Amino acid sequence: MSLDRYAVLRIPDYRSFQIFRFLLTLGLQIQVVVVGWHVYALTHDPLALGLTGLAEAIPAIGFSIYGGYVADRHSRKRITIWSIIVMALAALMLCYLSTTTGWFAAYGAWPIYATIFLGGIPHGFLTPAATSFGTQLVPKHLYANAATWNSTTWQTAAIIGPAIGGVMYGFAGVTASYASVAVLLVAALFAIARVQAPHNQNQLRGEPVIESVKAGFRFVFSTPLLLSAISLDLFAVLFGGAVSLLPVFASDVLHVGPEAYGMMRAAPSIGAVLMAGILIARPIGNNFGKSLLFSVAGFGVAIIVFGLSRNFYLSVAMLVLSGALDNVSVVARFTILQSLTPDSMRGRVSAINSMFIGSSNEIGGFESGLAAKLMGLVPSVVFGGLMTIGVVLGTAMLVPQLGRMKKSDIVHAEV
Secondary structure, rough: OOOOOOHHHOHHHHHHHHHHHHHHHHHHHHHHHHHHHHHHHHHHHHHHHHHHHHHHHHHHHHHHHHHHHHOOOOHHHHHHHHHHHHHHHHHHHHHHHOOOOHHHHHHHOOOHHHHHHHHHHHHHHHHHHHHHHHHHHOOOHHHHHHHHHHHHHHHHHHHHHHHHHHHHHHHHHHHHHHHHHHHHHHHHHHHHOOOOOOOOOOOOOOOOHHHHHHHHHHHHOOOHHHHHHHHHHHHHHHHHHHHHHHHHHHHHHOOOOOOHHHHHHHHHHHHHHHHHHHHHOOOOOOHHHHHHHHHHHHHHHHHHHHHHHHHOOOOOHHHHHHHHHHHHHHHHHHHHHHHHOOOHHHHHHHHHHHHHHHHHHHHHHHHHHHHHHHOOHHHHHHHHHHHHHHHHHHHHOOHHHOOOOOOOHOOOOOO
């Protein structure tokens, strides 16, 4: 029986859910680009770029575990809707701040950090709720297919978003760019409203928050394949987070403007979409573990070459390659996460994954900014790439069963 590459797209609710994810991601990617260039234009300090990531990571981490508990107890669709409403209000606040710079003379970039912090709170609820909600829409045997299409949707928006953000910032200005984010988030609300909300299976009833959270952590730490896959990406993203420094590379190393910066910001997603196309046609084989390890190690190599490059086209090529290799690990990790997790615990496990992986992007950005401040821009990026390779070698030695992991073992696992 031949594999139906478009199987999940034949599910109407799943198609509407992907439209929602596309619009949401498009808006947030535009915001990332605009905030990065806006803050650097105001401060000319790479550490300030790291602080923007930290401002979002702190509330995302702080609320994600409770958000996972709420996602397993209440309507995941309703949680998603309210989270987006708050994020849209934060985008409008950034739009307001961009209309004047008088506050910057008095408070520096702190009003922007405060707004990003407030906008980061709903992230702690959105990620576990939306991830678990989307998984409920597809049967288990299509999880790997859904993982590839999830990545394709996200990365396509991540290509278009930075390009639009860079062009809009350069030609329409910062205020119009922030306003477009709010419009896209509102459009995402209409898309998610069309999706039918299936009931959470084995929904939590009356279990105390602390005990529920402990159960989620116990499950993750007692499942070696799940824990090692999450941990591998955690440290790889933490040390290989050079993307947050792209405004500095664009302005001070490669000497290009915001339009070219938008291209650089989109480059990893271009690579990810190209890889997603390959994975749709030729899914990851049975050697899931080896594919995961080699892809993360290759990501580290690409980051090193990017850090050493002084040619714009070579830099973009390395960013494309890093995105392609990273997408292999994303698909593998999502398949492991959803296949090994029972529905009644998906919100909490997705929250733990978000805390480990999603927030590590922001913390990795802070680490990159701090390292650039202390070590210099290029040495900090090369160091991050070397540390990523070291993490892969360490994981392979400490958790040898990860390298032996087979796709058949996880997809057909009973949960």
